[in-house]
Amino acid sequence: MIALSPSKWIAIGFVLVVFGVVAPFLMVMKIIPSTFFLNFLSFAASVSGLVLGMYGAAMYVREHRRKR
Amino acid sequence: MNNLIQEDSANITGRYPSSTISRIAKYISVKAIILLVMLAIGIYLAVLAINYGGYIDKIYRAQIDDALGGYFMSTDTSMLSKEEQTQLYADLQKGMEQALGLDKPFLLRSLRWFYNGITFNWGQANQLETQEDSRDIRKIVFEALPNTLLLAGIANIFVFVASVAVALYLSKFYGGFWDRLVLALSPLSTIPNWIYAVLLIVIFAAQLHWLPFGGMYDTLPPATKLGYVPIVLKHMLLPILAIVLSMFFQSVYAWRTFFLIHQGEDYVEMAKAKGLTDRVINTQYILRPVLPYLVTNFAFLLIGFWQGVIVLEKVFNWPGIGLLFLKAVPINERGVTVALIVIFAYLLAASIFTLDISYALLDPRIRIGGDGQTVKPVKMSRRKAKLKLNRGTLKKRPGFLFTKDEQIRSGLPPNRDAAGRQKIARPRGSSALHTFGREIARYPLAVLGLLIIFLLVSVSIYTVVAIPYQEAVHLWRSGRTESRLLPENALPTWVNFFRSKKLPPNIILDSQDGTAIKKVMPSEKGVSKITLLYSFKYPYGDFPQDLAIDFNSQFLEKRPFVSLSWKTPDGREFDLGSFSVQNLQSYVLSLDAPKDLLDPEKNMQKFLTGGKGGHTAIEILFANPNYFEPVPVAGRYTLRIDGLVFEEAAVLDAKMILYGKVYGLAGTDHLRRDLMIALLWGAPIALAFGFLGAIATTLASMMLAAMGVWFGGWVDDLIQRIADVNMIIPVLPVAIMIFYLYSQSIWVILGVVVLLNVFSSMIKNYRAAFLQMKEAPYIEAAMAYGSSNWRIIFRYMIPRILPLLIPQVIILIPSYVCFEGTLAFLNVSEPNLPTWGKVIYDGIEKGAFQGYLYWVLEPVGLMVLTGLSFAMVGFALDSIFNPRLRKV
Numbered sequence: 001m002i003a004l005s006p007s008k009w010i011a012i013g014f015v016l017v018v019f020g021v022v023a024p025f026l027m028v029m030k031i032i033p034s035t036f037f038l039n040f041l042s043f044a045a046s047v048s049g050l051v052l053g054m055y056g057a058a059m060y061v062r063e064h065r066r067k068r
Numbered sequence: 069m070n071n072l073i074q075e076d077s078a079n080i081t082g083r084y085p086s087s088t089i090s091r092i093a094k095y096i097s098v099k100a101i102i103l104l105v106m107l108a109i110g111i112y113l114a115v116l117a118i119n120y121g122g123y124i125d126k127i128y129r130a131q132i133d134d135a136l137g138g139y140f141m142s143t144d145t146s147m148l149s150k151e152e153q154t155q156l157y158a159d160l161q162k163g164m165e166q167a168l169g170l171d172k173p174f175l176l177r178s179l180r181w182f183y184n185g186i187t188f189n190w191g192q193a194n195q196l197e198t199q200e201d202s203r204d205i206r207k208i209v210f211e212a213l214p215n216t217l218l219l220a221g222i223a224n225i226f227v228f229v230a231s232v233a234v235a236l237y238l239s240k241f242y243g244g245f246w247d248r249l250v251l252a253l254s255p256l257s258t259i260p261n262w263i264y265a266v267l268l269i270v271i272f273a274a275q276l277h278w279l280p281f282g283g284m285y286d287t288l289p290p291a292t293k294l295g296y297v298p299i300v301l302k303h304m305l306l307p308i309l310a311i312v313l314s315m316f317f318q319s320v321y322a323w324r325t326f327f328l329i330h331q332g333e334d335y336v337e338m339a340k341a342k343g344l345t346d347r348v349i350n351t352q353y354i355l356r357p358v359l360p361y362l363v364t365n366f367a368f369l370l371i372g373f374w375q376g377v378i379v380l381e382k383v384f385n386w387p388g389i390g391l392l393f394l395k396a397v398p399i400n401e402r403g404v405t406v407a408l409i410v411i412f413a414y415l416l417a418a419s420i421f422t423l424d425i426s427y428a429l430l431d432p433r434i435r436i437g438g439d440g441q442t443v444k445p446v447k448m449s450r451r452k453a454k455l456k457l458n459r460g461t462l463k464k465r466p467g468f469l470f471t472k473d474e475q476i477r478s479g480l481p482p483n484r485d486a487a488g489r490q491k492i493a494r495p496r497g498s499s500a501l502h503t504f505g506r507e508i509a510r511y512p513l514a515v516l517g518l519l520i521i522f523l524l525v526s527v528s529i530y531t532v533v534a535i536p537y538q539e540a541v542h543l544w545r546s547g548r549t550e551s552r553l554l555p556e557n558a559l560p561t562w563v564n565f566f567r568s569k570k571l572p573p574n575i576i577l578d579s580q581d582g583t584a585i586k587k588v589m590p591s592e593k594g595v596s597k598i599t600l601l602y603s604f605k606y607p608y609g610d611f612p613q614d615l616a617i618d619f620n621s622q623f624l625e626k627r628p629f630v631s632l633s634w635k636t637p638d639g640r641e642f643d644l645g646s647f648s649v650q651n652l653q654s655y656v657l658s659l660d661a662p663k664d665l666l667d668p669e670k671n672m673q674k675f676l677t678g679g680k681g682g683h684t685a686i687e688i689l690f691a692n693p694n695y696f697e698p699v700p701v702a703g704r705y706t707l708r709i710d711g712l713v714f715e716e717a718a719v720l721d722a723k724m725i726l727y728g729k730v731y732g733l734a735g736t737d738h739l740r741r742d743l744m745i746a747l748l749w750g751a752p753i754a755l756a757f758g759f760l761g762a763i764a765t766t767l768a769s770m771m772l773a774a775m776g777v778w779f780g781g782w783v784d785d786l787i788q789r790i791a792d793v794n795m796i797i798p799v800l801p802v803a804i805m806i807f808y809l810y811s812q813s814i815w816v817i818l819g820v821v822v823l824l825n826v827f828s829s830m831i832k833n834y835r836a837a838f839l840q841m842k843e844a845p846y847i848e849a850a851m852a853y854g855s856s857n858w859r860i861i862f863r864y865m866i867p868r869i870l871p872l873l874i875p876q877v878i879i880l881i882p883s884y885v886c887f888e889g890t891l892a893f894l895n896v897s898e899p900n901l902p903t904w905g906k907v908i909y910d911g912i913e914k915g916a917f918q919g920y921l922y923w924v925l926e927p928v929g930l931m932v933l934t935g936l937s938f939a940m941v942g943f944a945l946d947s948i949f950n951p952r953l954r955k956v
Contacts, residue, residue: 027214
């Protein structure tokens with residue numbers, strides 16, 4: 001498991017979520033080709049981005065509590 | 069202990085120990101392998117269903133025959149002998165069959181389709197094409213997929229972020245106005261997203277004209293590719309709003325409730341006692357323990373989204389994979405259908421796998437140990453159980469009551485419990501009802517729901533008795549003769565209560581029933597003069613739709629001759645034509661009016677000479693000639709028919725039908741059918757579908773879960789694996805497929821849907837409840853005295869969770885009611901069966917948004933009312949039967 005700070009987990013999650021929306025948009029506008037790989041990558045990015053974001057938030061809460 | 073130390077060290081260093089990493093990796097690997105196997109089984113079953121028994125192969129063979137027939141018709145083969153032509157036909161047929169794999173056995177064909185399906189080798193479509201006219205199924209599917217993913221991505225972010233934020237806020241201000249409001253609105257989530265979609269279209273597209281009705285692009289393309297961004301965003305606003313509305317309240321209710329439950333835990337009380345701020349308590353003590361639950365809920369929302377996306381795309385004409393599926397199945401595009409089932413399965417599997425990964429990250433049981441396995445039931449022999457019983461296990465449990473047999477075996481007095489205490493008499497009969505009534509009265513919305521259900525059931529009984537099924541089908545069947553008398557697309561009569569200018573109703577006058585005046589004046593040589601007068605008051609502020617006259621004459625040889633004239637209240641007269649009539653003949657003003665009537669030179673009406681033009685004959689008959697805009701003149705109108713019959717025994721009668729603009733309590737549709745028939749009959753069909761579906765699903769799930777838990781071993785494994793495979797199979801696409809390929813009976817489809825829903829998350833919930841119950845002392849006691857397996861399951865296990873079952877059934881009913889509506893809306897229903905969903909389907913397909921909103925709003929309103937009534941009662945029962953929810 002890569003040890004990242006909670007804020008980095010949240011940032012990664014956010015980037016993935018944005019990718020999950022932007023990639024289909026680019027495919028819809030025919031700027032990039034629509035392929036199986038890109039479609040599922042964007043879907044997986046969207047879902048996993050949310051989960052990672054939540055995980056980051058949970059880590060942040062835990063770390064924050066420990067510091068108190 | 070070591071594990072806890074490791075976990076603690078992870079907290080301090082921010083890194084996981086290697087054992088934890090390997091445990092998580094093992095967990096994820098095992099889940100991935102299981103998921104892949106389930107995916108393969110699920111897709112293979114779908115492929116089998118699509119081509120079961122070679123049904124579609126027959127269609128393909130027929131298409132080959134058609135193609136060859138066309139080839140031989142268009143090609144000159146006269147130089148070939150008859151034998152050579154036959155040989156050429158056979159060779160071409162064989163080649164085409166081989167190209168489609170039809171020469172292989174069914175098993176091989178299905179395996180080939182399965183392999184091709186999972187490896188994306190989907191071949192060419194027969195009819196469907198991409199925007200670039202390509203028939204490559206890969207291109208067709210991947211052209212539609214990003215459109216759906218775009219909807220999914222944005223909608224899920226909105227739902228998730230908004231729900232968590234609002235849920236946290238509500239749990240913080242528990243019992244406040246907003247909390248009570250959201251609680252009251254939570255049953256709204258039982259309504260499917262496409263119902264919200266219809267309502268949103270009515271408001272924002274049809275009435276306010278702020279947003280487009282549907283589609284993804286404007287008619288004119290933008291100058292640059294970036295110009296597509298605002299256009300697509302504008303078109304996707306309503307679909308996203310519909311998804312968010314359908315998911316929002318459910319998520320907020322569930323998450324807020326769990327926040328509250330966890331808020332009541334000891335460690336939260338401790339935090340409050342320590343004087344921590346509300347913000348710290350919310351984020352550190354409430355949010356973190358419920359993270360796994362939130363993720364689970366989110367995953368189920370995702371799965372639910374993929375089920376509902378088909379209908380939503382249909383409503384908004386959004387060119388995604390749902391709409392593509394609906395286009396592909398009716399035209400037997402087997403390749404596209406397989407491809408889309410594979411895509412649906414992959415998407416569902418991806419959602420489930422993401423859930424598993426997040427469990428691995430969030431659930432401490434997986435990180436610390438146990439590999440996330442569920443608790444294994446303790447296998448105990450009857451002898452061991454008996455020994456345990458003899459050691460007095462049961463006697464330590466006050467309140468435990470014996471059954472009659474157990475009482476005899478225990479040796480205790482008949483009115484004593486397992487601890488020897490006096491039994492407390494339970495309320496029975498009327499007092500039980502009284503207690504229930506008192507409990508339910510605490511929930512005013514539930515009382516309202518019960519009243520609506522009572523009303524719906526009463527209407528259903530009345531409908532079934534007053535309009536028997538065959539009669540309803542006859543009345544609803546299009547093209548029947550009675551429907552000629554009804555106006556087309558007439559609004560319900562009650563709209564006149566809200567209008568200053570009243571709309572005219574249907575006016576029918578008949579010379580045969582005395583509502584018209586008939587004068588017969590005989591003359592010489594058998595010729596008689598018959599005058600028919602149709603006089604009526606017309607006080608309405610709008611024009612009627614049309615005028616029709618149905619002639620009914622009887623003669624032997626010579627046809628009667630008639631002249632029609634029209635007299636207005638201000639004394640003007642119009643000639644409507646003269647002609648000879650047959651036995652049964654109709655005159656329709658809009659089709660048969662003389663050309664002179666519409667001639668501005670001859671009819672010097674101002675709105676004709678100076679108006680905008682395009683006026684109808686009926687407007688000329690009713691309009692005030694002094695206005696530039698057509699305005700009807702109020703007063704008494706008269707239609708006069710002067711007829712001559714040329715035989716002594718000849719008869720001439722006629723019926724005048726002035727088609728109004730309002731009709732009945734529900735209005736009419738484009739086929740002049742009274743919508744009341746469908747609205748009335750929709751109730752018993754929806755209720756029957758809802759009750760049967762919900763009860764069958766719940767009972768079957770519960771029994772299977774009980775059997776799985778009790779017998780354990782391969783029985784439990786089999787049931788759980790079927791449930792896992794079932795999660796990969798999308799219910800709605802399968803139901804649609806069954807309809808188009810196998811049976812058009814909604815009851816067969818209901819059976820399939822029940823079967824698929826039986827092996828859903830419900831079975832896992834019941835399994836968890838039964839696993840706890842299996843270890844209960846009274847089960848051990850039952851085993852000890854030699855009770856049979858079936859007796860334990862049906863007498864001791866199932867009855868214990870029956871109270872929990874009641875709210876489950878009630879909450880599930882609206883899902884089935886709406887599912888029937890959803891199927892009918894997709895035209896997946898018996899053709900002649902009048903249902904609410906079918907009315908909505910007809911309305912949207914035939915232009916309800918162009919001024920006939922009542923057509924969709926009436927059935928939508930009834931469906932929402934039905935769904936909400938059951939949901940309101942179900943939520944209240946859930947609170948009554950579940951003590952943990954009672955306080956929140």
